[in-house]
Amino acid sequence: MASRVIMPKLTDSMEEGVVVKWRKAEGDHVESGDVLAEIETDKAVMDLEAFASGTLRKILVPEGTTVPSGALIGVIGEPDEDIKELVKEQPVSASPTTKPVTPSLSQEKAEGEAVPSPRVRTLARERGLDLAGIKGSGPGGRIVERDLEPLLAKKDQPAAREIPLTQMRKAIVRATTQSKAPVPHFYVTTEVDMGEGVRFVEESKKRGDRPPVSLTHLIIAAAARALVQHPGLNAAFAGETIRVFPSIDIGIAVALEDGLIVPVVRDCGKKPLRQIAEAERALVTRARNRELTPEEYTGATFSISNLGMFDVENFIAVILPPAAAVLAVGSVREIPVVKNRRVEIGSRLKLTLSCDHRVVDGAAAAKFLQTFKRGLEHPGDL
């Protein structure tokens, strides 16, 4: 009995995937559980395992092709089985640039349809031009370079570079527009005295803690303690209800070369600072190596975005749904502060909390920040 191999839906947010590499060739024998292919989801490259044993009879989607989740990408069957009926179901390409190439007559250019010259194809690829609707003026209606003149603004002007969206970039596009447009954001900023916090971090380093406690760890712990006291912020808007989460799972935004990913430190409400530090270190390392599994980067109930290392005084972050709040962390700055009517040098950190107004109101956010600030200013109690 032949079995269909389909593009899986490996995460909730996955709508399409790329067949990065076939690990089996047509005609190879496969056992259930063997890795058939590598699939790039919106966040990571994952293995696709066979659900059936038999012979990989047909590969329907070439490497590098994007297809929607659920699309047929291959067939496993007996070596002599008739799979014509199954194969008829052609995969639907989600990406116009990487149509699966199957040498069938029906896919040949219709008569009169303009054929681009190799040079035009190269230019279109390099400059990201859409050739649809271009009339060819070359022999036999071939689209030649001069036909692109309207598209290629001035030739001597360097064209903008068109970078195709990676799966990760698509996920970021989806997540941020799904947040910023429909979620009514509001923002509350506070300033924290980091004198104690900075000392605490330096001592941890001096002691040779493995891993040393960082400011990020203190901020996670302080946020977790404050969320325990203010569970209204560890919640989500769920249409008819406000869903309050049982555990405090804090997502930490990690910048990668081509985007960002938000691994989640689980159950921070119950973890002591040391465990938070260890968990965060491990996740960040795995994120940079792109080893995170979907469970490790989904389902944050609150998140933290820290741009402190970039000398940022303060900024505003976009909430990562379904959470109701995100905390944006700037840089610790040495500034003149007034203490007992005298000007002194103080370490100060500005943080801005973005909140979903459907879930939280201004006063609740401000109270949360008060608790958070007290915690961060007394790191010994965290």
Added chain:
Amino acid sequence: MTLTYREALNQALCEEMRRDDRVFLIGEDVGYYQGAFKVSKGFVEEFGPRRVVDTPITELGFTGLAIGAAMAGLRPVVEVMTFNFAILAMDQIVNNAAKIRYMSGGQIGVPMVIRGPGSAAHQLGAQHSQSLEAWFCHVPGLKVVAPATPHDAKGLLKSAVRDENPVIFIEGQLLYPVKGEIGEGDYTIPLGLAEVKRTGTDITIIAYSKMLHQALEAAEILSREGIQAEVVDPRTLRPLDLDTLAASVKKTGKAVIVEEGWPFAGLGAQIAESLYGRVFDYLDGPIVRVTGRDVPMPYARNLEGAAVPDARRVVEAVHQVLNR
């Protein structure tokens, strides 16, 4: 300094014979008759009959003799009265000159030049009007040079004489009286180096020997139509300077190759194939060749004129590529 192509060759050879007394000239009527096309004018007077050797009408014999001299340490320059007669020496050229370095495991080289006029002149008939460069280019072990201007003729002939391998040096029979500026003094032009003879942006015309002049004339006509053709002369046909040719075609996206020889298995086919391999993705259309007609050269003046490419046919080919 302005010299004719003939004088430039004479000067190159004379300078090389003065520089190196192993260099000698051998061929039919090269001595007291001063060469069938007067390239060796004054040679026998200056260098004497030991270094300017008149031979019987025996191409296979004197070419073989020169190959032996080259193997023994001299540097012969063989003049073939025209390359049509080199057909008689093909066995020596292909089986000995081209192969001895290889078959002796590099122990014995054959540093020699075989030079003379090629291609059609005026009404010399089918047997004396042939462009045979593709024959020689086909053979590994030979270098093939076909200069188009007095300057290139002098610099390339001097390099050919100094080369450690057999060089087939094909002169343009109708180019001998052509005048041109040439470089000062003892200059050489390396073998295997093409030259952009006219810069342009719209199409590349590749042409060598006499056809370069047709290509330049065509480029002039085209420029009046607003088409800026780039004209590139490979100068050395083997080894071919594909880098320079490809760079030009990559820039313009279009190419026409002009050659006087026959179309089937002609040199232009090889150049086109090499370009497709290198710059396919930059081509805006197929490469078009302009060649001699696929017939033995007619004797009748009007038919002969119709068989050899001229500027008008080059212009037509450019129009074809540009679909104008």
